[in-house]
Each structure stands twice: as structure tokens, then as C-alpha cells.
Amino acid sequence: MRSLIDVETAKSILQNDDKLYPGMKKYKHIMDSLHWTDVSKDRDFQRTFNGFFKVIFRNDDFYTLFYSYLESHKETAVTFEETLEHLKQAEGQLELSFSSKLIAVINPKRPIWDKIVAVNHFGMVVPTDDDNRQERIVRLYHEYCSRYYEYIYSNEGQTLIRLFDERYPSTGFSDAKKIDFILWADA
Numbered sequence: 001m002r003s004l005i006d007v008e009t010a011k012s013i014l015q016n017d018d019k020l021y022p023g024m025k026k027y028k029h030i031m032d033s034l035h036w037t038d039v040s041k042d043r044d045f046q047r048t049f050n051g052f053f054k055v056i057f058r059n060d061d062f063y064t065l066f067y068s069y070l071e072s073h074k075e076t077a078v079t080f081e082e083t084l085e086h087l088k089q090a091e092g093q094l095e096l097s098f099s100s101k102l103i104a105v106i107n108p109k110r111p112i113w114d115k116i117v118a119v120n121h122f123g124m125v126v127p128t129d130d131d132n133r134q135e136r137i138v139r140l141y142h143e144y145c146s147r148y149y150e151y152i153y154s155n156e157g158q159t160l161i162r163l164f165d166e167r168y169p170s171t172g173f174s175d176a177k178k179i180d181f182i183l184w185a186d187a
Contacts, residue, residue, distance in 0.1 A: 003156055004121045005186050010160050013185045014167040020181060024171065026052040031172075034105060040064075040071040053101045062090035066102065074106055080141050084134065096126055096137050108174040111148040113141060116187040117180075122147055152179055 013019065030049055039045050046067055050056060055066070069086055083099040100113040118124040124144055127136045151157045152175050164178040173181075 004151060005156075005160070005183065007156070007159055007163075009186060010163060010182050013182055014163055016185070019185055020168075023052065024168065024173075024181065027173075027177070028171065030105065031108065034074055038071055039074070040067045049105075053098075055098060055101070059091060062087075065090040066098070070102055070105065076106075078103060078106055081138055084138065088134075094134055094137055096141060100141065104176070109176050111145055111176050112180055113144060114180075114184060114187065117183045118144060120187050121183050148176065148179070152176060 026048055030045070030052060033039075033042075033045050033048075037045055039049075046063065055063075058066075066087065069083070080099060080103055083102055084094060084096070087095045087099055087102075097113050097115065100111070104110045104112045115126070118126075122144060124140060124147075126140065127133055152161070157175075157179060160182055161175050161178050164173075164182065171178075
């Protein structure tokens, strides 16, 4: 596997508390609150979630659908395909990123599709043509997950996780989320 980030760059990122800590604090709050509140009704949770994950500029139907779905599935396994199809109902759009965010909150071991991280670190771009676009997005997401997990278990990925844990011990974050914080900060 090719290198995704220079270890020295990762060390520099991890030393920058101003860049990482506010996001880590919000993420921790989201994950700690998820199972203790009805996310379909809790506006404070939704504001924090929307701000952290950049779920903005959507119509009310989207937010209602999104948070109702999260609430009803937060205790169960949910597939990317189901989530993508469900969110499409709100605005008729295929929401790869928002679907992956919802899934990653339910199962923190799953990676989040971030367009900039996907392009800059994995060389992956969302297809824009309409021919079998939904099917292609599903395949792309699964390929992204495979590459992401391959990276997590690579020597470089394990080094980044170790460095994260040394700098921020006992966060309770999954390895996927630790890598996500580093790659996102480098994007």
C-alpha cells in the first residue's frame, strides 16, 4: 500500500491541539449522547452533529428523515445500500458522504467518506454520470472501506494509531476514527 501521509506530518498534526481537540470533543459528545437521547427530537444533539459533520443547507424533510433513521437504527446494523436509498427519499440525491457519516456513528469502526480525504489520500472520485450511478457509488464506497481497512492494518496505519494513542490516550475512539482525524486534518 502506498503511503497516505508522512509520519512527520502526522506527528505535527497530533501536536496541534487547536486543530484536533475541538473536533475530538464534539465527536466524543456525539458518541456519548447517541444512546442516551432521542436523536430525532433532541435539537442540541442535532446542532452538534450538524456542525461537526457539516450536515448543512438541507431542507426540513432531509433532517427529519436523517435523524428519524438514525434514531430507529442506532441499535442495529444497517447497510450502506439501505442508508443511501433511504436518504435519497428526502431530496432525490445520492448522499454518499452523509450516508457514510450516519453509518459511522452507528458503527464507529466504519470509515467516513470525505470527498477531500477520498481524493487526496485514496485517489477516489464520486462518479458524476447517471448511468448506474447508484450502483457505482455503492461499489466505490465498499472499495473505499477496503482500502481504508487495508491502511489501518498497514505498518504506517498502525504507526499513526500508536502516535494518536500516545498523544490522546483513553479517548475510546475506534482505529478508523483515529485515522480519520489525522487524514482529515491533513486534507
